[in-house]
Amino acid sequence: MLKLIKYELRKQMLSKVIMAVVMVLLTALFMFVTYKNDHRAAYATLAVLFLTMVIAITYSAIEIATYFGKDITTKQGYMLFMIPYGSKTILAAKMLSAIVQVLITTILFGFLLALCVSVYLWKNYNAKTFFEGLIMLLEYVFEIDIQLGTVINTIIIILMFWVLAVTLSMFLDTVSTTLFVNRYKWSTIVCVAVYFLLFYLIIQGLYMVESIPIPESIFNPIGYIYMIIIDFALFFGTAWLMDKKLSI
Amino acid sequence: MLECKNLRKTYFRKTAVDNISLELEEGKIYALLGPNGSGKTTFMKMVAGLVKPTQGTISYKNQQIGVNSKKEVAYMSTEPYFYNYMTVEDVGKYYADFFEDFDMSAYRELVDEMELDMQTRVNKLSTGMMAKVKLAATLARKAKLYLLDEPLNGIDLLTREKIVTAILKAAGEDCTIVISSHLVEELESFIDGAIFIKNGCNVMVGDAEEMREIQGKSIVDMYKEIYA
Amino acid sequence: MEYENNIPIYLQVMNRIKKDMIQGKLPMGAKLPSTRDMAVQYHINPNTAGRIYKEMEQQNMCYTKRGLGTFVTEDATVFAAMKEAMAEEVLETFIKEMKDLGYSKDEVMSVIEKRYERETD
Numbered sequence: 001m002l003k004l005i006k007y008e009l010r011k012q013m014l015s016k017v018i019m020a021v022v023m024v025l026l027t028a029l030f031m032f033v034t035y036k037n038d039h040r041a042a043y044a045t046l047a048v049l050f051l052t053m054v055i056a057i058t059y060s061a062i063e064i065a066t067y068f069g070k071d072i073t074t075k076q077g078y079m080l081f082m083i084p085y086g087s088k089t090i091l092a093a094k095m096l097s098a099i100v101q102v103l104i105t106t107i108l109f110g111f112l113l114a115l116c117v118s119v120y121l122w123k124n125y126n127a128k129t130f131f132e133g134l135i136m137l138l139e140y141v142f143e144i145d146i147q148l149g150t151v152i153n154t155i156i157i158i159l160m161f162w163v164l165a166v167t168l169s170m171f172l173d174t175v176s177t178t179l180f181v182n183r184y185k186w187s188t189i190v191c192v193a194v195y196f197l198l199f200y201l202i203i204q205g206l207y208m209v210e211s212i213p214i215p216e217s218i219f220n221p222i223g224y225i226y227m228i229i230i231d232f233a234l235f236f237g238t239a240w241l242m243d244k245k246l247s248i
Numbered sequence: 249m250l251e252c253k254n255l256r257k258t259y260f261r262k263t264a265v266d267n268i269s270l271e272l273e274e275g276k277i278y279a280l281l282g283p284n285g286s287g288k289t290t291f292m293k294m295v296a297g298l299v300k301p302t303q304g305t306i307s308y309k310n311q312q313i314g315v316n317s318k319k320e321v322a323y324m325s326t327e328p329y330f331y332n333y334m335t336v337e338d339v340g341k342y343y344a345d346f347f348e349d350f351d352m353s354a355y356r357e358l359v360d361e362m363e364l365d366m367q368t369r370v371n372k373l374s375t376g377m378m379a380k381v382k383l384a385a386t387l388a389r390k391a392k393l394y395l396l397d398e399p400l401n402g403i404d405l406l407t408r409e410k411i412v413t414a415i416l417k418a419a420g421e422d423c424t425i426v427i428s429s430h431l432v433e434e435l436e437s438f439i440d441g442a443i444f445i446k447n448g449c450n451v452m453v454g455d456a457e458e459m460r461e462i463q464g465k466s467i468v469d470m471y472k473e474i475y476a
Numbered sequence: 477m478e479y480e481n482n483i484p485i486y487l488q489v490m491n492r493i494k495k496d497m498i499q500g501k502l503p504m505g506a507k508l509p510s511t512r513d514m515a516v517q518y519h520i521n522p523n524t525a526g527r528i529y530k531e532m533e534q535q536n537m538c539y540t541k542r543g544l545g546t547f548v549t550e551d552a553t554v555f556a557a558m559k560e561a562m563a564e565e566v567l568e569t570f571i572k573e574m575k576d577l578g579y580s581k582d583e584v585m586s587v588i589e590k591r592y593e594r595e596t597d
Contacts, residue, residue, distance in 0.1 A: 003345045011331065078329040081298055083346040084318040243314075247257075247299035277521055416515045419522050437479050438521045457484045457524075466481035 004085065004093035009100065012063055016101065019056040020108060023049060027112045034120050046116060053109040060101045061162060065169040068094060072177050077248045087242035091170070091235060098166055102159070160227045164234075168198060171234040178245035202230055249274045249424060250295065250393060255304035257290050264290040266448035268304075272393075275421040279435045280428035281471060282445035288428040289326065291445070292395045296323035308393070319348065322391035326398050328378045330370045336381055337366040343385050355388035361410055376402050380411075387414050394418065394425040400434055408434065436467050444474050477518055486524050489514075490531060491562075497537070497548060498559050508538060508546045 026049045033041040071077040080090055172195055209226045250272040257265040265287040272278060280288050293299040295306060297313045308317040330339050336359060343350045359366060362380040373381065383399055396415070400408050416438060419425055426443075429435055436456075444451045451474055459465050465473075479488055496502045509517060511525040518525075529546055532538045536554050540546045549555070574584050 007331075007342070007345075010333070075325070075327045075329040076331065078298065078325060079331060079342070082296060082318060082323060084315045085346075086315050245300060247293075275523065277523075412519065413516050416519075416522065417512060419515070421523075437485055437519045438515070438524070440521055440523060457486065460482060460484045464482035469481060 001085075001089055001093050001096075004090065005097045005100070008067075008094055008097035011067055012060070012097075012101065015056075015059060015063060016104065019052065019059075019105065023052055023108060023112055026052060027116060030116045031119055034116075034123050037123075039124075042120060046113070049109065049112065049116070053105055056105045057102055057162065060098065060105070061166050061169075064094065064098045064166055065173065068170050069173050072174060072242070072246060072248065075248070081246075081248060087239040087246075088236075091239050091242075094170070095163070095166070095235070099163075102162065156224075160224070160231075163231055164202065164227060165199070167231050167234040167238075168202070169195065171238045172198070174238045174241045174246065178241050205230075249309055251305075251307050252291075252295075253305045255291070255294065255306060256302050257287075257294060257299060258302045263448055265294070265301075268445070268448070268450045270443060270450055270453055272424055272426070274392075274424055276440035277415075277419055277425045277427070277438060279432070279439045279442045279467065280426050280445065281432060281442055281467075282428075283475060286445045287448040288445055289397055292323060292397055292426070292428065293325075295393075296321055296395060298323070320392035321395065322347075322386045322389045322393070323395045324382050324386040324397060324399060326401070328370070328382070330381075332369075332371045334370050335366065336364055336368050336370065336373075339370065339381060339385055340366075340388070343389065347389055349390040351388050351390060355384055358384035358388055358414060361414070362407060376404070376407075379403060380407065383411060383414070387418050390418075390423075392423050394423065396425065396427045398429055399427060400429055400431050412438070432468050432471050439467070442467050442470065444470070446474065485520055486528050486531070489518050489520060489524070490528050492518075493528070493532070494537070494558055494562060498555065498562065502548050504548055504552070504555065505550045506548045508548060510545065 026045055030042060030045040030049070033045060071080050085093075172191065176191065206223055206226055210223045251270075253269050255265055255268040256263070268287070268291055280291070282288055290299060294301050295308070295313065297318055306313050308321065311317060330342075334342070340350075340352055340355045340359075343355070344352050356366070359381070362377075362384060364377060364380060364384075368377075370378065370381065379399070379402055383396075386394065386396065394415075399411055399415070403411060412434070415425065415427070427435060427439070439456050441456060442454050444454070452470075454467075454470060456467060459467070459470060477489075477492065479485055493502065493508075502508070508514075508529070511522050511529060514520070514525040514528070515522040529538065529540070533540065533546075536549055536551065537558065538546050538548055571584070579587070
């Protein structure tokens with residue numbers, strides 16, 4: 001499976017390199033404006049850096065969905081489906097390579113952010129701890145209250161939504177290629193509409209599930225469990241369709 | 249080693265394969281013959297696992313087509329399919345990564361024979377060169393069942409000789425080769441059997457030498473009879 | 477090598493090899509190519525090549541030494557018999573064809589004499 005992941009990453013290498021270059025350039029810009037004591041520009045550059053990361057992660061999801069679409073509808077798919085791997089393994093490899101890409105993006109961002117903040121603090125203040133400085137910076141720029149637990153919770157939720165977005169798109173892609181190609185071709189607008197509709201319905205389900213009263217506890221896992229079940233259902237559904245119905 | 253019963257594949261408006269039932273034996277070389285659109289490619293793709301049958305069964309060594317059969321079945325399609333960023337060498341590495349029976353040094357030899365450069369990007373190859381790379385990659389595998397779809401198409405005469413030589417070198421008692429082609433005359437001298445497909449059905453399966461001995465007819469003669 | 481349409485391939489290749497042997501291209505005791513090399517050389521199936529060697533061995537035209545290969549027979553009588561058998565075939569066809577054309581035995585003999593005289597000139 002590792003080799004599959006390797007090739008999935010290789011396919012999307014170009015966009016990752018571009019993203020990395022842009023982020024490094026922004027960091028260099030930050031260094032420059034910090035040196036020039038242009039505080040507003042410094043905050044703006046950091047905001048743009050953050051925005052770049054968000055765009056990169058969003059784009060990764062779109063790219064994965066696009067490549068998957070190509071794999072199941074064009075001859076390029078032969079590369080994936082001639083090799084002796086089952087659909088579940090192939091899908092899992094795609095998912096894992098997707099997560100790896102998100103990790104690379106966020107770690108790079110984290111590293112560059114740490115670099116920027118350190119340089120800023122060194123230039124403008126005396127030896128405050130890094131975290132104090134970081135929180136101060138974030139609170140100033142984004143005007144929000146930071147607590148570690150909330151941060152981690154937010155990250156996990158974002159990751160889950162991201163995984164859902166990718167899994168749902170691969171599922172719908174497979175459905176339209178296998179079950180509907182004989183009856184009527186879905187136009188792009190219909191596809192996008194169905195996608196957002198299903199996404200919305202799943203989130204509604206999440207709210208319903210979360211409102212079920214459970215005994216008092218610090219940590220309410222029911223939302224996570226629901227999302228995981230949905231993700232697995234979509235995953236296995238996609239794999240089953242690929243195995244039984246997919247013809248390239 | 250390969251058995252198909254009442255194989256059928258329909259698409260929205262057309263029937264690509266109507267009814268194919270046949271049995272292939274180990275160690276033989278078969279020609280898959282028939283005009284364009286008769287279902288040869290669809291048949292091969294079903295055996296390769298790329299197309300799922302609408303009806304009927306295929307079994308490879310008494311197993312369903314799947315992960316295990318893909319380990320031993322090598323399919324060479326007519327269309328190009330490599331990833332755009334790859335070089336000729338990358339194609340070899342890909343095959344080496346996923347197929348245990350792939351022999352990298354055999355691949356290098358074949359690429360050399362066909363006068364290709366390992367460092368060329370695949371999206372810079374002409375149709376003829378692409379065909380050679382596909383062939384080299386497929387034949388460098390020590391597969392048990394080779395499915396070659398029109399391997400001689402668009403290839404110049406001298407290279408065709410090299411390709412036939414490569415095929416004959418790959419042939420043996422433990423593998424089966426199915427070659428689909430229009431160029432019946434080129435295949436005539438070395439095939440064991442011929443599978444004639446007409447309108448998605450297999451009209452007949454003939455043993456080449458038997459047809460000569462008993463009926464005094466060559467494959468070319470049979471072809472003209474069946475499709476006239 | 478070009479093949480005729482209505483004769484089994486293995487027979488055609490065997491005849492060619494027999495001819496090569498009689499003409500001295502494959503002298504007694506010479507090493508014959510492997511089945512794979514023969515397949516490539518004559519554009520035939522390796523199975524067919526194997527079958528040919530088997531048939532030839534049965535007719536004592538060649539023998540196999542384990543691990544070393546297949547060799548042309550060193551038995552001169554076999555060569556002579558082969559030569560005779562092949563000549564016999566040619567004669568049979570020749571005589572039949574000439575008969576079909578209406579030549580009598582004496583006419584055939586004189587035509588042959590004249591032809592050979594021309595060849596020695």
